[in-house]
Amino acid sequence: MALVNENYLKLPGSYLFSEIGRRVNQFKKENPDADIIRLGIGDVTRPLPPAVVEAMKKAVEEMGRAETFRGYGPEQGYEFLSEKIIENEFRPRGMDIAADEVFISDGAKCDTGNFQELFGIDNILAVSDPVYPVYVDSNVMAGRTGKVNEKGQFEKIVYLPCTEANGIKPPLPQTRVDLIYLCFPNNPTGMTLSKEELKQWVDYARENRSVILFDAAYEAYIQEEGIPHSIFEIEGAREVAVEFRSFSKTAGFTGNRCAYTIVPKEVMAYDSEGKGHSLNPLWLRRQTTKFNGVSYPVQAAAAAIYTEEGKRQVKEMIGYYMENARIIREGLEKAGYKVFGGVNAPYIWMKTPDNLASWDFFEKLMREVNVIGTPGAGFGSNGEGYFRLTAFGSRENTERAVERIVRSRG
Ligand SMILES: *Cc1c(COP(=O)(O)O)cnc(C)c1O
Numbered sequence: 001m002a003l004v005n006e007n008y009l010k011l012p013g014s015y016l017f018s019e020i021g022r023r024v025n026q027f028k029k030e031n032p033d034a035d036i037i038r039l040g041i042g043d044v045t046r047p048l049p050p051a052v053v054e055a056m057k058k059a060v061e062e063m064g065r066a067e068t069f070r071g072y073g074p075e076q077g078y079e080f081l082s083e084k085i086i087e088n089e090f091r092p093r094g095m096d097i098a099a100d101e102v103f104i105s106d107g108a109k110c111d112t113g114n115f116q117e118l119f120g121i122d123n124i125l126a127v128s129d130p131v132y133p134v135y136v137d138s139n140v141m142a143g144r145t146g147k148v149n150e151k152g153q154f155e156k157i158v159y160l161p162c163t164e165a166n167g168i169k170p171p172l173p174q175t176r177v178d179l180i181y182l183c184f185p186n187n188p189t190g191m192t193l194s195k196e197e198l199k200q201w202v203d204y205a206r207e208n209r210s211v212i213l214f215d216a217a218y219e220a221y222i223q224e225e226g227i228p229h230s231i232f233e234i235e236g237a238r239e240v241a242v243e244f245r246s247f248s249k250t251a252g253f254t255g256n257r258c259a260y261t262i263v264p265k266e267v268m269a270y271d272s273e274g275k276g277h278s279l280n281p282l283w284l285r286r287q288t289t290k291f292n293g294v295s296y297p298v299q300a301a302a303a304a305i306y307t308e309e310g311k312r313q314v315k316e317m318i319g320y321y322m323e324n325a326r327i328i329r330e331g332l333e334k335a336g337y338k339v340f341g342g343v344n345a346p347y348i349w350m351k352t353p354d355n356l357a358s359w360d361f362f363e364k365l366m367r368e369v370n371v372i373g374t375p376g377a378g379f380g381s382n383g384e385g386y387f388r389l390t391a392f393g394s395r396e397n398t399e400r401a402v403e404r405i406v407r408s409r410g
Helices: 008-009 015-030 050-063 079-093 108-118 132-140 195-208 249-253 279-290 296-306 307-332 358-369 395-409
Strands: 103-106 125-129 156-161 181-182 213-216 241-246 259-262 268-270 277-278 339-341 347-351 386-390
Touching: 008 132, 015 358, 050 296, 050 307, 079 103, 079 259, 079 296, 103 108, 103 279, 108 132, 108 213, 108 241, 108 279, 125 132, 181 195, 195 213, 241 249, 249 296, 249 307, 268 279, 277 279, 296 307, 307 339, 307 347, 307 395, 347 358, 358 386, 358 395
Parallel strands: 125 156, 125 181, 181 213, 213 241
Antiparallel strands: 103 259, 241 259, 268 277, 339 347, 347 386
16 A cells, blocks of 8 residues: 655645636636736746857757767756856855856756755754745655644744834744745845845854755846845855755746756754764765756756856846836835835735735735736735735736726725
8 A cells, every 4th residue: 555645735735826827717707808917926928038049059959960969967067057157156256166066957946845855854944934835845745844724834844924023024033943944035025135134144053053045046136236146145154055046037947947056065964963964965966866967958058148148138138027126116105005125126025905915905906907916825924914016027017017006096
């Protein structure tokens, strides 16, 4: 008899975006002529930069000729890409990352979901609330949590409430934690941390021998000077942090799949005798066993964002989305809404008007003005009373959506 992994049974059934999809489809069935604008799902809409397309085509041609054909590549990724990453992302900001500390993969979702495998089952983890659900669900599947309660929170996880009283940022945990998931710029709140704020987390982790799993998928959206792009800009972070990056939001790779994770050799986890073990060789072991690398054309395409044209095209694309973010943020602010984020991130986190519950505001916007966003409650209990809008739509739809949301206020 095959026994099921009962941890999977702890996960609540309805996934946020399928529930949104269900409600939108139902509404469309009842209102087939409604002109719906979606500012909900966190997916990019602009096409791949031309430099990326060219590089990918060229790489495909190489794969079709015997002299330049490539079979399995290194599991960790091609050095032509990891060198470019180090040269362009880390060295200019004064960070020293070695080539064998870069692990190229097919997504930050997989990496943030898989990395927990390196840790024992008894670790206590801390996550922000609201949170990107992958961090929680992957740990639930592994058996690192208890049951879920009526608020949607799992036993044994320490939830860090990102409330207005906390400046929509996670407070340091009140009880000791071993693994800390941080995401900045944040999805869903669009908030960032200053160097001083991030340093408090690094200090906490060093004092407690914890590990910070830092998701920097939106690093390229930072516009203001002085906001850290990487946790490794903070002194001592190499001892306690792993960083996840992705080409998905940076360069429109959500359908192309390429990301990377930085695992410094100094970062450790400890055995029952208190002896430290470097995570870098363990992650290498994990990846070489369970992963066979990202396809050559995709890695060649990713490397093209570091050419002169590639850099210009990526910058332009991010500028396009960030102009959308400004339109949403300023439009809603002017109409009297309270909004957060949208300055260094493609997400705007708005407080619902009249203390409406997130899902009630979702229904109101969908029914009255045909705009779809994401209910904050779907990201955690402290997301209740908030609503997420994304800057990933077209300019035209963004402008129309803002006008409509303002109109819905009456
Ligand atoms: C979109 C996103 C990612 C990127 O995931 P990929 O698998 O690389 O596409 C990672 N983390 C967060 C918080 C995201 O929103």
